[in-house]
Amino acid sequence: MTENDIQLDHKGRLKHFLTTEGLSRQLLTDILDTAASFAEVGGRAVKKVPLLRGKTVINLFFEPSTRTRTTFELAAKRLSADVLNLNISTSSTSKGESLQDTLHTLEAMHCDMFIVRHASSGAAHFIAGQVAPGISVINGGDGRNAHPTQALLDMYTIRQHKHDFPPLRIAIVGDVAHSRVARSQIHALKTLGVQDLRIVGPKTLIPADIEALGVRVFHELEAGIEGADVITMLRLQRERMRSALLPSEHEYYACYGLTEKKLKSARKDVIVMHPGPINRGVEIDTHVADGPRSVILQQVTHGIAIRMAVMAMVMGAGPESG
Amino acid sequence: MRARHEPTVNVEVLIDRLADQLQVWLRSKQISEPAIIGIHTGGIWIAERLRDKLRIAAPLGHLNIAFYRDDFSQIGMHPHVTPSKLPFEVEGRHIILVDDVLYTGRTIRAAMNEIFDFGRPASICLAVLIDRSGRELPIQAQAVGKTLKLKPEEHVKLSGPEPLALEITAGA
Numbered sequence: 424m425t426e427n428d429i430q431l432d433h434k435g436r437l438k439h440f441l442t443t444e445g446l447s448r449q450l451l452t453d454i455l456d457t458a459a460s461f462a463e464v465g466g467r468a469v470k471k472v473p474l475l476r477g478k479t480v481i482n483l484f485f486e487p488s489t490r491t492r493t494t495f496e497l498a499a500k501r502l503s504a505d506v507l508n509l510n511i512s513t514s515s516t517s518k519g520e521s522l523q524d525t526l527h528t529l530e531a532m533h534c535d536m537f538i539v540r541h542a543s544s545g546a547a548h549f550i551a552g553q554v555a556p557g558i559s560v561i562n563g564g565d566g567r568n569a570h571p572t573q574a575l576l577d578m579y580t581i582r583q584h585k586h587d588f589p590p591l592r593i594a595i596v597g598d599v600a601h602s603r604v605a606r607s608q609i610h611a612l613k614t615l616g617v618q619d620l621r622i623v624g625p626k627t628l629i630p631a632d633i634e635a636l637g638v639r640v641f642h643e644l645e646a647g648i649e650g651a652d653v654i655t656m657l658r659l660q661r662e663r664m665r666s667a668l669l670p671s672e673h674e675y676y677a678c679y680g681l682t683e684k685k686l687k688s689a690r691k692d693v694i695v696m697h698p699g700p701i702n703r704g705v706e707i708d709t710h711v712a713d714g715p716r717s718v719i720l721q722q723v724t725h726g727i728a729i730r731m732a733v734m735a736m737v738m739g740a741g742p743e744s745g
Numbered sequence: 746m747r748a749r750h751e752p753t754v755n756v757e758v759l760i761d762r763l764a765d766q767l768q769v770w771l772r773s774k775q776i777s778e779p780a781i782i783g784i785h786t787g788g789i790w791i792a793e794r795l796r797d798k799l800r801i802a803a804p805l806g807h808l809n810i811a812f813y814r815d816d817f818s819q820i821g822m823h824p825h826v827t828p829s830k831l832p833f834e835v836e837g838r839h840i841i842l843v844d845d846v847l848y849t850g851r852t853i854r855a856a857m858n859e860i861f862d863f864g865r866p867a868s869i870c871l872a873v874l875i876d877r878s879g880r881e882l883p884i885q886a887q888a889v890g891k892t893l894k895l896k897p898e899e900h901v902k903l904s905g906p907e908p909l910a911l912e913i914t915a916g917a
Binding site for chain 2: 473474
């Protein structure tokens with residue numbers, strides 16, 4: 424069984440959500456459409472629907488996170504599920520319990536879904552392969568590998584503003600090497616039919632074989648974003664850098680920081696995205712981050728609808744699917 | 746499976762009948778500014794016509810109970826759920842809830858739950874084109890176009906929106 428098969432049940436429905444890689448265009452579109460239906464719930468007097476009433480969702484976070492964890496929590500609560508937040512880094516593993524033992528302990532509490540964030544690539548896949556048949560696993564970011572709900576909320580944001588994917592010119596800028604977001608975005612954008620997909624950044628932060636994914640590489644920012652409909656900026660992930668890949672943040676900003684001036688080479692109606700948290704003055708200028716073309720806060724709002732959609736879909740796959 | 750159109754039933758006549766009953770209902774309760782909500786999809790078609798006939802000022806409410814179904818864990822998530830839209834203040838409002846067919850009562854229960862998530866209405870009354878046998882919950886309509894006695898394996902379906910027609914199919 425490959426890592427992609429494990430995501431789907433025997434009827435081809437989403438059972439776990441681990442990566443955007445290998446998912447069909449139809450399925451990605453279904454997730455976006457489902458999220459669009461859920462978006463309206465956030466505007467109600469009672470921001471809740473009873474879809475997952477009685478289900479228990481466990482946020483299993485082995486790596487710190489604010490945005491992803493809180494939006495998953497809010498999404499689960501808007502679906503009326505019960506939510507448990509576990510920060511494992513501060514818990515049992517420090518007492519020597521193995522991951523498998525932790526999982527079995529949590530399963531014994533009759534939970535229905537794990538949201539997993541882990542510093543190691545492949546952690547969510549591993550857990551999905553271990554859990555009991557009735558339990559679904561959603562990847563909330565694993566190492567450098569994938570962050571599929573983030574990628575999907577980015578797709579949702581792009582669709583809100585640009586409607587159709589194939590004709591778009593999209594630039595992903597910055598620390599691609601350490602970015603699970605970029606990887607998930609590339610797979611999703613290619614599947615949705617984007618032809619002109621560009622990766623922009625210094626050689627040291629771009630994986631050597633990235634062109635095999637069907638992207639063009641640029642090492643100069645203004646050339647890379649020229650005529651772009653969408654620019655997505657990545658956070659410089661200093662905490663994952665083990666060697667001196669960059670001279671200094673100051674120099675990085677001078678070359679790759681997105682400023683109003685550099686933005687002029689993109690299309691007038693370009694949207695600027697960022698998965699957050701933002702390093703102002705490192706990868707993006709404050710005026711751009713807060714400016715009229717920034718959709719960064721919309722991304723956060725859309726994240727709730729996307730996470731509601733994915734949770735509802737994996738739980739709706741039914742108990743008999745394994 | 747054989748389908749038969751119900752030749753004796755003219756849907757427009759039934760809608761007129763509903764409008765008359767609702768008129769009487771509203772007058773007896775002294776309700777002057779009701780809002781009207783149709784349940785996706787057949788209920789919306791009927792509610793649209795009733796709104797015109799009753800000259801209701803508030804825009805039409807659309808309700809899609811997909812997120813409130815009690816059989817979600819068996820049937821799963823349908824990706825194309827037209828969002829519910831209640832473009833008026835529900836709080837304190839007298840509401841006319843409209844559906845095409847009243848059968849088990851589960852749809853109406855789900856619809857009432859959803860309405861309450863938008864606010865606390867002053868009252869809800871139910872108008873249905875067809876009231877068929879097979880109730881599983883204590884729910885009854887205040888306005889009924891036509892009562893049909895059907896066997897469990899028989900289904901009645903409204904097709905539309907133009908023209909509206911009733912179709913009764915006997916199960917295999």
